[in-house]
Every structure is written in C-alpha cells, then in structure tokens.
Amino acid sequence: VSPDVFDIAIVGAGPAGATLARLLSARHRVLLVDRRNLAFDEPEPRFRKACGGLVAPDAQAMLARLGLGLPRTVLVGPQLFVVRTLDLASGLERDYQRFYFNVDRERFDRWLASLVPESVDRRFATELAGLQVEPEGYRLRLRDAHGVREVRTRVLVGADGARSKVRSWGIHAWPSPPREYLALQEWFEARTAPPWFSVVFDPRLTDFYAWTIPKGDAVLLGAALPPGPDARARFDLLKERLQGHGFDFGSRLRREAHPILRPLLLGGTPRLPRNLLLLGEAGGFISPSSAEGFSYAFKSALAAAEVLNEDLEAAAPRFARATAGLRLRLRIKNLKAPFMYHPVLRWTVMASGLKHLPRVQLP
Ligand SMILES: Cc1cc2nc3c(=O)[nH]c(=O)nc-3n(C[C@H](O)[C@H](O)[C@H](O)COP(=O)(O)OP(=O)(O)OC[C@H]3O[C@@H](n4cnc5c(N)ncnc54)[C@H](O)[C@@H]3O)c2cc1C
Numbered sequence: 135v136s137p138d139v140f141d142i143a144i145v146g147a148g149p150a151g152a153t154l155a156r157l158l159s160a161r162h163r164v165l166l167v168d169r170r171n172l173a174f175d176e177p178e179p180r181f182r183k184a185c186g187g188l189v190a191p192d193a194q195a196m197l198a199r200l201g202l203g204l205p206r207t208v209l210v211g212p213q214l215f216v217v218r219t220l221d222l223a224s225g226l227e228r229d230y231q232r233f234y235f236n237v238d239r240e241r242f243d244r245w246l247a248s249l250v251p252e253s254v255d256r257r258f259a260t261e262l263a264g265l266q267v268e269p270e271g272y273r274l275r276l277r278d279a280h281g282v283r284e285v286r287t288r289v290l291v292g293a294d295g296a297r298s299k300v301r302s303w304g305i306h307a308w309p310s311p312p313r314e315y316l317a318l319q320e321w322f323e324a325r326t327a328p329p330w331f332s333v334v335f336d337p338r339l340t341d342f343y344a345w346t347i348p349k350g351d352a353v354l355l356g357a358a359l360p361p362g363p364d365a366r367a368r369f370d371l372l373k374e375r376l377q378g379h380g381f382d383f384g385s386r387l388r389r390e391a392h393p394i395l396r397p398l399l400l401g402g403t404p405r406l407p408r409n410l411l412l413l414g415e416a417g418g419f420i421s422p423s424s425a426e427g428f429s430y431a432f433k434s435a436l437a438a439a440e441v442l443n444e445d446l447e448a449a450a451p452r453f454a455r456a457t458a459g460l461r462l463r464l465r466i467k468n469l470k471a472p473f474m475y476h477p478v479l480r481w482t483v484m485a486s487g488l489k490h491l492p493r494v495q496l497p
Contacts, residue, residue, distance in 0.1 A: 140165040140255070141446060143274060143287035145262045145300050147172055148183065150414025150431035151293030152246040153200065155254045157439035162446075164254045165285060167276060169261040172247040182240060183295075184319050184390035186347050186356060188214070188331060189235040189242075192429035200432065202249075208241045210350045212329040216491065219484065222336035222375055223477060226484045229491040234331060236349065262294065265303050271409055272304075289449050291411045291438065293431075296393040298416035305410070309402035312395035312418045315342055317425075318369045319356035319391075323384035324348060336375065337477055339368045342396065342425070346376070352387055358394050358425060397422045399468040403461060406450040411438050419457075422464060423471040433460055 140163045144151045147168035155166040170181045189197070189204065197204065214234045220227050250256060263282060264275035271288040292300025296314070334344040334357075344357035357372055359365045373383065397418050404412060413419065419430035437456040441449055473479050484490075 138283070138285040139163070140285060140287040142289045142291060142442060143167065143272070143285065144291040144293055145274075146292065146294035146298075146414070146416065147247050147250070147256070147258070148243055148293060148295060148414065148431065149246055149428050150416070150419075150435045151291070152243070152250055153432050153435035154291060154293065154413060154438050154442075155250040155256075156246075157200075157436065157443075158254070159443045160251065160253045162442070165257065165287065166250060166254050167257045167260050167262060167274075168247075169259065170243075171259040172244050173258055182390070183243065184317060184356075184392035185239040186319075186331075186345060186354070187237045187239040187242065187349065188347065188426075189237055189428060190424070190426045191233060192426065193432065194233075194235065196429050196432035196436075200436075204235055204237065204242075205245060208237045208245050210236055210238045212236065212348055214329065214331045214347075216330045218328075218330045218332040220332055220334045220379065221477075221480060221484060222334060222379070223338065224481050224484075226481065228484050228487070229330070229493060230489055231491055236347070238349075262299055265290070265300070267304075267407070289409045289411070289442065289446050291413060292416045293413040293435070294416050296395050296415045298412065300410070301404070301412055301416050304407065305412070306405040306407065308404040308418075310398050310400060311404070312397040312401060312420075312422075314361060315340075315358040315394050315396060316361040316365050317356060317358045317392050317394040318365065319354050319389070320369075320373075320383075320386055321349070321352045321354045321388040321390075322386055324351055324353040325382050325384045328353075334372070334376065335475070335480060336372065339372050341475060343474075344372050346381065353383070355381075355383065358396075361393075394425055395420055396425070397464045397468065399465060401464075403454060406454070408448050408450050409446070410450055411441075411453045413438055417457075419460060419464070421467050423467045423474055430460065430464075 143165040260278040263277040266273040272290045332346040342358035413434040414431035419434045420427040
C-alpha cells in the first residue's frame with residue numbers, strides 16, 4: 135500500500151483532532167495534518183490560536199474520562215476560582231465561584247498533540263490546500279515548505295476550527311448554521327493582575343460578551359463582537375469603558391483576532407457526505423452561552439472515535455446519531471442563555487445576589 139493512502143485523514147490537530155488521533159485504533163492508517171508546527175520543542179508557530187485558555191469544569195471532566203491530568207508545564211498563574219461578572223449598562227458587579235484551570239493555549243495544544251501515538255502519520259506545518267471527492271473517498275492536496283503533495287483517504291475528518299476549509303469544501307449544506315462572531319483579544323503587560331476571570335456584558339457593544347483573564351505577567355482582554363467594519367472601534371470603546379471601571383491596562387504586548395461560532399437555538403445539523411465528519415468547532419460544537427469549546431471538542435472527538443473504531447462504513451450518518459445528544463445539549467445551553475444575555479433577566483439574577491460571594495473590604 136502506498137504510504138500516501140489512508141483510512142482516516144484528520145485535518146486540524148487542535149483539541150478535537152489531536153484527541154481523535156489519540157483514540158483511534160492502531161489498525162487504521164491515520165493521517166493527522168495541521169498548518170501549525172505542533173511538535174513539542176519547535177519555536178513559536180506562524181499560526182497561533184487566539185484563546186482565553188481556561189479549562190472549565192466540563193472540560194476537566196472530559197480530561198478525567200480520557201485518563202489525563204494537566205501537566206505543570208501547560209499551567210500558567212494565577213489559577214482562577216472566581217468569575218467577576220460586570221454589567222456595564224447597569225453598573226452591577228457580582229462574584230461567582232467557579233473552578234478553572236488557567237493554561238497557556240499553545241502549550242496545551244502541543245501537549246495534546248504529543249499524546250498522539252507514533253502509529254499516526256503526523257504532518258505539521260502542513261496546510262490543506264484543496265480536496266476532491268473520489269468514488270472511494272477523498273483526494274487531498276497538502277502544502278508544506280517543500281511544495282504540494284496529494285494523499286488519498288477513505289474517511290475525511292474536519293477538525294480545522296471555526297473557519298473550516300473541510301466544511302466549506304466538503305459539505306452539502308448546513309441549514310441555520312451557527313452565527314459567526316469576531317473574537318478580538320489584546321494582551322497587556324499586567325500592572326496589577328487581579329486574580330479573577332471577568333465576564334463583561336455591554337449590549338451597546340455586543341449581544342455576546344467580553345472577558346479579562348490574567349495570564350502570567352500579562353492580562354488579556356477579549357471580546358466576541360458582531361463582525362463588521364466597526365468591530366475594532368467597539369473593542370476600543372470597551373477598553374475605555376473598562377478603564378472607567380477601575381481596570382488599568384499596561385502597554386500592549388500583542389493583538390489577535392479569530393472567528394468564533396455561536397450555535398443557534400433552532401440551528402440545523404450539517405448535511406454531510408457518507409464519509410466526512412466535522413468535529414469540534416468545525417462542526418459547530420461550542421457552547422452558545424459561554425463559548426466554552428474544549429469540552430465539546432473532546433466530546434465530539436470521543437464520539438467520532440467510537441464510530442470509526444467500530445466501522446468506517448457510513449461513518450457520517452452514524453456520527454450524526456452519536457452526536458444528537460451533544461447537539462441537544464447545545465440547544466439546552468441556548469435556552470439558558472437569556473438569563474445571561476437578556477438585560478432585564480440578567481439584572482434580576484445579579485440584583486438578587488443569589489450565589490454572589492461578597493467581597494471582604496480590606497482596611
Ligand atoms: C478568543 C477565543 C477565546 C476562547 N477561549 C476559550 C476558553 O477559554 N476555553 C474554552 O474551552 N474555549 C475557548 N474558546 C473556544 C475554543 O478555542 C475552541 O472551541 C476550540 O479550540 C475548538 O477546538 P478545535 O480542535 O475544534 O479547533 P481549533 O482549536 O480551532 O483547532 C483547529 C486546528 O486546525 C488547524 N487548521 C485550520 N485550518 C487548517 C488547514 N487548512 N490546514 C491544516 N490545518 C488547519 C489549526 O491550525 C488548528 O490547530 C475560545 C475561542 C476564541 C476564538
């Protein structure tokens with residue numbers, strides 16, 4: 135058999151793709167491709183995923199199910215166990231206890247990629263540049279520093295994130311797809327890094343939310359904004375408004391932008407050919423209320439592994455059935471969202487003081 139013929143090709147070695155590659159049976163010939171160079175000791179990659187790097191309780195539970203604990207090398211201080219919720223329109227501020235692990239996203243991804251077994255053909259710094267449907271599967275065009283090369287695969291898995299090329303080139307249709315937002319993040323030198331994760335609501339700027347997260351010597355400010363020419367101006371306004379609320383951002387270290395998907399309450403399921411699967415954010419598996427994506431990346435990868443380890447035939451319809459519960463969960467999250475995003479309901483919850491941790495005033 136030619137080395138360039140695979141049973142399963144996974145495009146994207148983020149949390150979803152790397153997890154699937156780790157869980158697939160060694161009897162499959164598996165290819166894992168990522169445009170980032172995720173080899174553990176390689177220098178900074180050209181492509182970096184913009185992320186808050188918070189591992190939420192649902193993702194922790196999935197890591198536990200996958201037999202994993204976070205190594206010290208991926209953690210970054212401070213560890214966070216309070217969410218400071220700030221409603222800029224009403225001026226209300228509340229603290230809620232919630233447990234996160236604070237990680238360096240790049241190191242987190244490299245660690246997950248390092249767990250992929252040797253039996254998987256890993257091609258990093260390699261980009262999917264085209265795909266063609268064939269009677270027995272797909273022919274992929276892969277581009278790396280040495281040029282373009284073709285490989286063939288029976289099953290194709292798109293784990294290539296919010297702007298998935300596998301999705302845009304491979305699927306038939308997606309009725310009522312997730313809404314796309316633009317996530318902007320800026321990293322600042324931390325003058326004083328408060329040890330909490332702030333969640334900021336301001337309906338004048340976005341119907342989603344903004345956040346601040348302390349990260350080592352830096353603090354990052356992010357916002358999920360409706361895409362458009364005024365997104366940058368909205369972000370600057372957010373920064374200005376937060377400075378009025380006691381935030382003190384130091385000099386800027388880095389700026390980044392990334393699309394982020396938000397599944398709709400009545401969103402549909404992508405219509406896929408029989409041998410194409412979409413995992414993680416590529417498949418719209420991300421919380422519409424909090425934008426938490428790690429647990430959904432892990433869960434959809436586990437579902438795909440179970441389907442593919444059983445049989446490669448008709449993988450897509452079986453994967454659709456295996457993830458029906460996960461899509462239902464996304465709808466339930468959507469039903470919960472008004473308590474966070476409707477100004478009056480949010481005000482009612484916050485003003486009630488329910489579950490608020492009153493701050494001790496220091497002398
Ligand atoms: C600003 C921001 C902050 C976030 N913060 C959090 C958070 O704190 N906690 C949380 O749980 N979730 C967070 N999320 C969501 C989370 O980042 C995603 O849901 C999660 O990364 C999805 O994992 P994935 O493996 O599906 O896709 P990704 O992590 O996006 O991985 C996709 C991979 O595919 C590769 N790729 C893409 N295109 C190609 C191509 N053509 N060829 C080859 N490779 C390709 C990319 O290099 C990447 O490695 C955040 C998202 C954003 C945008």
